[in-house]
Amino acid sequence: MDYVQNAFYDASNWNLENSYSQLTATARALLEFETPRGFGLSVSSLSSPNFATSYAIGSVGLVDGSLSYLYSSLPLRPASQSANIELEDVIRGYRQIQELRKHKHSWEWEQWHAGKRIDKRDTLLYGRLYLPQSTLEALYLRRLTPTQQFKLSAVSDGRLRNGGTILALHQYDVGKYCAESLYSTDGGLVGIRGLYNFGPDPRKGITEPPRTEDRFYGRFSAGAEVYYGSLNKSGGVSFGGRFATLPAHNGTPLTATLTLNPLMGNISTTYAVKAGRNLALCSKFDFNVYSYESDLMLGCELWRMKAKAEKIRVRSMAAKLEWRLDEIEKKPISEPEQVLGVLKARVDQNWKIGLLWEGKVKELLFTLGSSIDMKRTDQPFRAIGLELQYSS
């Protein structure tokens, strides 16, 4: 479902990464991945370009499951067969941030027919029902203009106070900067966050070619967020900055972030580097200046590519008939390698280890994971899980 949602963002030209909440997406993907628990199976289908369904069943002690439906007013045509899905699109790993794109002008969306505007706003509707718990999730996403998006998400659950919560989020993204404001009915939480990208402004067009000769060619972004719970009179503030190399950088891609929480005295730094074509490393260090607590986390991601068996060169029959050698082929264009799987591992200072293996077996996407606590020698395996996904 996330895959389909991302397809919607792509189709509607929305840059999901240009948001303050996605500042540390790379580190989160490498360090805070979720390890599955128990056994899970989900079957999804994109029955039409506008409609997708998914059914999931899982067993963690007892069996539970969920039904979800998605409707998009914008036709989506991602590769939906699980056999054809590229793992890179599904697995969140090291995120290479892209050059900022220029948004269309709002008049480019306008469609006129017979003197009337007939263009419609792209909309995504999504609902998910968790069965034994009777929890309902709903999402309403609407692109207001090429630079604005409105997202309304709600959860209905009898166990929650007031029976559920609603979160409204408005995003305004012009590329150079992005501003978001949100409101949650739970505690009356109001929040504002913003991100500013230093460097060239995409709205003015690319004025200079990528300076690939620089040692680092990247982008620095800074942002802040403020929350205030109007009902419980509490709040939170944080500042953050990120430097990341852009695709044009011809050195080792890296991403470094620094976030500060001045109220709680928390400093967090992450550093992620794509050390090779198949390897990404990440470290995170947290420190609290008030309590002197610190935390260190290391993680890595290893992509396993399908080793192509080299074709044995045999003289072709045609060549034999003509009493000549085959022409020496030019170095074949390296076909995009197929990803066999991804191994993710993380370890923190308490010797808690998380392992995740994601891959594809025939038509199935599988996720195999375990979390291990080395401090508890008697029972080191805290959780083991396997998830299978099939989609058509």
Next chain:
Amino acid sequence: MAFNFNWSPLTADAEFYKRAQEMLTTALNKSPKPPIIVDDILVNELNLGTTPPELEILEIGDLAEDRFRGIFKMCYSGDAFLTLKTRVQANPLNTYLFSKPSFTSPMPLAASSGLTIPLQITLSEIKLSAFIILVFSRQKGLTLVFRNDPLESLKVSSTFDSIPFVRDYLQKEIEMQLRTLMMDELPAIIHRLSLRLWCPEYGPKEEEEAVNIENKEKEEVAVDPFSSPPQDAVDARGNVLDANEITSLSLDGGSEIHSLFSQKNLLRLGALNDSHRTLSLFTPSIRDAVFRAWAGPTERGDSVGTSTPVTPSLLRSHSYTPSSSTTYTFSRNSDDGHGHMPSRPSLVSMHSATTGLSLGSGRHSRSHLRKKKNRVVNLRKSTTTDDSASESGQSEASAAVVSEPAFPTQVEEEPEDNIITPPRSPSGKVRFRTSSIDLGDSPRKSRISTPIRSALSSKPMPEEAVLEPAPVIGNMEPTAPIFSREHRPSMVSANPVSEKKPASASVSQPAKHNPFLAPAPVLTEPSPGGIIEQAWVMKMAGEIARRNHDEKAARGGFWASQDTREDSPPPAYEPKAL
């Protein structure tokens, strides 16, 4: 009928506090904690204070040897206090997100990063008022229910007292937690404890724990208490005894010891032992408890205890024939002013096995004395344990195989149902037998029967434990016939190891063996020992009282403040030996 609840011994027992703290810690961490508490709640300090709760018996619905049902009214407003340590999450946004579905989470980047602050909370001025329904049956254990919300008020003081918002919040949260603890958790814990004590089937589960304990205990060297005389023997009143006195005491004690056992039981035990030898299929049934009252005067005919060879019939001696066996006698009759000086010092080391007869004789005197005494509810069961322990020690000396831990289990079995069947193979069962036999032989047995439960609880009581408590206790309770201590001392002297401990470790010993209950019984004996004896005398009264004690003790374990009873004291005696 009268019940005598000892409050002070509880407070005097360091081990008891230790165990109570452990139990409280587990209880507090069991229920899901609010998200603001990010660490385990540790019970840092616990004091029951000096003011006992007031207990009023409103109704006794059912009363029998193995059943009791009653309603009590309890009021408490004492100076008990409790200090907790934990860590709390200071970032409100963090706790806000904790219980929210992630789907609608605003997903703050770093604004929710946590700041944990250590927090110390002191609960004091606890006021309790409750109606307690207490149901006890030997099969189903002890059930204790609060009929209403017992918590009237309490004062919470914490690190954040200067911030009114936090203070109020804490006060509210803690009261809530405490209420659930008392209403839900406490009865469950007490029930579990009681099952452990009284239901042998329940034992296996604990066996593992016991094994651990055993391992520790095995390290201790089995010492024959009798090999050396007690170094610091003290009579019931705390006076130091010289060697001569001690010897005399031992003799007296021996007789007293005999008195402790009822003839029937002795006979049965004897039969049991014999059956082993004769292959007789008949297994004498020994009821759960031996009451002193049963002991007929005839028994006393026994010779002075010291080391009459006679006993052997009863004694396990058959199997073990220890070269030197120790018998502990506890004479309770200090009150009586019995001829026996400090009868209590009952621990007598007999080179040859003690004779059942001798024991019987002891009883006589005691039984008489006992009747005179007031009934005191005692948790004494511990005494049994002591005995067993001592016995074990003996057996060990002879066999050197038995580990103390075994005792506890043995004890349990004995009291409840018939003593273990004789047919057992010597090697495997030896332990039990010895224990059982020993019990029978020694006065303890009688004790055991009644107080068994407590004894049971305390699984492995090291001999040392016995020793320690005695002196102190004696001093404390002048009126009460408290000789038990003396016994211990003697024992102490006997065991080199034990000797050392008694002085310093009197309190601590029990703890190590059985964190839960076991230690308690032993401890109790020494101080309240005299009382206990009396209790036995009065079967009914004694039984009831014990139950009460147990309940209270259990409660006390839990909730320090609530304990009325001295039962808890037993813990104090926990064996330091470890």
